[in-house]
Amino acid sequence: MICGFSMRLVGAYHTSDLGILIASTVLIMSGPPVYALINYFVLARLLYYMPYLAPMHPGRVATTFIGLDAVCEILIGNGAWRMANSSMTDAQRQSGANMVLASLSLQCALFAGFGILAALFHRSAAREGVLKREMRVVLYVLYTSATIVTIRCIYRLVEYILGWDSSIYKNEVYFWIFEAAIMFVNTALLNTFHPGKRLPASNGTFLAKDGITERLGPGWDDERPWPVTIIDPLDLWGLLKGKDKQTKFWDMSDEELELVRLERQANKRSVLAALLDPFRLWGERGYIGKRLKRVPSTPSTRRVFIIKDTGPSVLDERGKM
Numbered sequence: 001m002i003c004g005f006s007m008r009l010v011g012a013y014h015t016s017d018l019g020i021l022i023a024s025t026v027l028i029m030s031g032p033p034v035y036a037l038i039n040y041f042v043l044a045r046l047l048y049y050m051p052y053l054a055p056m057h058p059g060r061v062a063t064t065f066i067g068l069d070a071v072c073e074i075l076i077g078n079g080a081w082r083m084a085n086s087s088m089t090d091a092q093r094q095s096g097a098n099m100v101l102a103s104l105s106l107q108c109a110l111f112a113g114f115g116i117l118a119a120l121f122h123r124s125a126a127r128e129g130v131l132k133r134e135m136r137v138v139l140y141v142l143y144t145s146a147t148i149v150t151i152r153c154i155y156r157l158v159e160y161i162l163g164w165d166s167s168i169y170k171n172e173v174y175f176w177i178f179e180a181a182i183m184f185v186n187t188a189l190l191n192t193f194h195p196g197k198r199l200p201a202s203n204g205t206f207l208a209k210d211g212i213t214e215r216l217g218p219g220w221d222d223e224r225p226w227p228v229t230i231i232d233p234l235d236l237w238g239l240l241k242g243k244d245k246q247t248k249f250w251d252m253s254d255e256e257l258e259l260v261r262l263e264r265q266a267n268k269r270s271v272l273a274a275l276l277d278p279f280r281l282w283g284e285r286g287y288i289g290k291r292l293k294r295v296p297s298t299p300s301t302r303r304v305f306i307i308k309d310t311g312p313s314v315l316d317e318r319g320k321m
Contacts, residue, residue, distance in 0.1 A: 001027070001028065001031035001183060001187070003027050004023075004024050004025075004026075004027030004028035004029075004030075004031060005024075005028065005180070007020055007023045007024035007027060008024040008028065010024075011024050018085065018086065018087065021084055022080075022081045022084045022085055025080050025081070025083070025084040026076075026077060026080045026081050026084070028179070029076045029080045029100065029156075030073060030076050030077060030080070031183070032107075032149050032152055032153070032183065033069050033072045033073050033076065033103075033107065035145065035149055035183075035186060035187075035190075036065075036069055036072075036107060036110065036111065036114075036146075036149055037066060037069050038145075038190065039114065039142055039145055039146055039149075040061065040062060040065040040066055040069065040114065041062065041066075042138065042141075042142055042195045042199075043061060043114065043117065043118055043121075043142060044058040044059070044061040044062045045058075045195070045199050045203070046121065046135065046138060046139070046199070047061060047121065048203045048206065048219070049135070049199060049200065049205070049206055049207055050121075050125060050130060050135075050206065050207050051206055051249075051250055052209060052248070052250045053121055053124040053125050053128065053130075054121065055117055055120045055121055055124075056117070058203075061117065065110060065113075065114065068106065068110055069107075069110065071103075071106065072103045072106050072107050072110075073103075075099045075100070075102050075103035075106070076099075076100060076103045078096070078099055079095075079096040079097065079098070079099025079100040079102075079103065080096065080100060081096070082095060082096025082097075082099070083096035083097045083100060083160075084096075097160050100156070100160055101157065101160050101161070104153045104156050104157045104160070105157065107149070107150075107153045108150060108153050108154070108157070111146050111149065111150045111153070114146060115143070115146060118139065118142055118143065118146075122139055128209075128211070129211055130207060130209065130210075130211030131211075132207075132211065134198035134199075135198070137193055137198060138193075138195050138198050138199065141189060141190065141193045141195065144186075144189060145186050145189060145190060148182050148183070148185060148186045148189075149186065151178065151182060152178060152179060152182055152183060155168075155174070155178035155179065156179075159174070200214065202216075202219075203219045204216055204217050204218060204219040204261075205217075206250060208250070209250070215250075215254070215257070216257070216261075217249050217250065217252075217257050217260075217261075218249055218257065218260040218261045218264050219264075
């Protein structure tokens with residue numbers, strides 16, 4: 001947004017430079033979807049903090065909305081420069097305007113879904129009496145920011161539907177009110193009431209059902225291979241199998257949570273392993289590898305974790321350290 005407005009200022013003194021016009025248009029148009037991206041991340045963090053009230057898996061909120069937001073950016077980037085390039089034919093510029101319209105329409109639809117999801121979570125948290133003041137502030141900031149970006153999308157939709165000869169497109173005052181001014185307010189709002197000041201630093205920290213105690217859990221990660229998360233961001237297969245209901249770590253004791261965290265750390269894959277085997281086919285826990293390799297259970301290889309007052313210790317089968 002800063003670069004876009006800087007280019008627009010330079011363009012005011014170089015009105016014949018088409019490159020500056022295209023650059024300023026593309027940058028200014030590409031900024032608001034990033035603000036939308038921020039809101040999606042913040043909502044996901046809220047759901048991580050109170051996972052037992054989440055309408056859907058927090059990771060799926062991120063992958064679904066962010067993936068569709070990336071589509072918005074691609075359409076904006078490809079459409080805005082065609083639309084602003086007066087050296088192109090009318091048909092080519094109209095094609096660019098149609099891409100921008102499609103992107104803006106998708107943004108409006110995403111924010112509608114985002115608002116419904118946030119409202120469902122808000123209502124559940126208020127009904128259970130676990131909505132702390134800090135969380136209410138974060139939700140109100142999200143609602144305000146989403147409303148601002150939606151107003152901006154509607155303004156742009158009307159502008160491009162009416163065409164380049166409309167008074168909205170030709171008069172600067174509409175741009176300064178419905179683009180510059182409200183996006184400045186949005187920026188100031190997110191910086192003044194920064195969600196990072198009110199949310200825990202780790203996704204693993206969650207609020208207990210008493211609404212007071214903060215506990216450290218394993219995090220509600222999506223353990224599927226990353227290509228699968230792209231193909232099926234909503235994990236429809238997991239929803240049909242009831243996988244989420246099998247992972248209610250918020251009902252576990254502190255000792256059980258410690259065991260789960262240790263297991264997660266032991267089985268965590270490196271970035272290199274994820275790149276070389278993205279579908280997790282090989283290895284002891286791979287879909288194919290675990291069926292090919294049969295490891296006999298012997299006293300020397302079997303280990304169990306037990307929890308004492310001093311923390312977790314590893315014992316062999318004879319009970320010795």
